[in-house]
Amino acid sequence: MSESSGDAAMRAAAERAETTRHRNIPSWPDLPIPDDTANLREGPDLHPDCLALLPLVGVWRGEGEVVYPTIDGPFRFGQQLTVTHDGRPFLQHEARAWLLDADGNVIRPAAREVGWWRPRPDDTIELLLTHSTGIVEIFLGEPRTQTSWELATDAVLRTASAKEVTGAKRLYGLVNNGDLAYVEERAMVGQPLQPHTSAYLRRVAG
DSSP states (O other), X not given: OOOOHHHHXXXXXHHHTTTTTTOOOOOOTTOSSXXXXXXXXXXXXOOGGGGXXXXXXXXXXXXXXXXXXXXXXXXXXXXXXXXXXXXSSOEEEEEEEXXXXXXXXXXXXXXXXXXXXXXXXTSOEEEEEEETTSEEEEEEEEEEETTEEEEEEEEEEEOTTSOOEEEEEEEEEEETTTEEEEEEEEEETTOOSEEEEEEEEEEEEO
């Protein structure tokens, strides 16, 4: 009997995770509440409301490019994105980046952001992000497919010392053998919405 598409997808996912399925983020065994997990095989069950975001859970690492009319780029950067859950109806998001030279050597730490993916009953998604540069953004969006998600800012706040940012869009999606890619457009410092960053990340845990 031939293999069904669902069985094939499950088998492919298991094969992709062969080297990462035993890895997770550091945990605190003495924490009196459920700890976060980036590995769906460990810790609390994923909340049913988060099933549309299930493929994002994990630790991802790779490289990308940043470009904008107001900088002398494009510049290469490395990035680690960690998406975890604690059994409640949201995902925790943390991204750390570092600038790279032309040979791939680390120059210095770069952008950092933390936030929350919040699926809603109508299948829309809220993404709240706080950046180390003093920007707070609320994105609204929805799944495009079972493995891609598109979001745009509904509100942008900034501290007095932060650069002017007026809007952004992001598209995340699984590509090739389950790797994660994203592109971001951004309107800031008097420039219209246009490409700003993109990255290609491979799963390293989960």
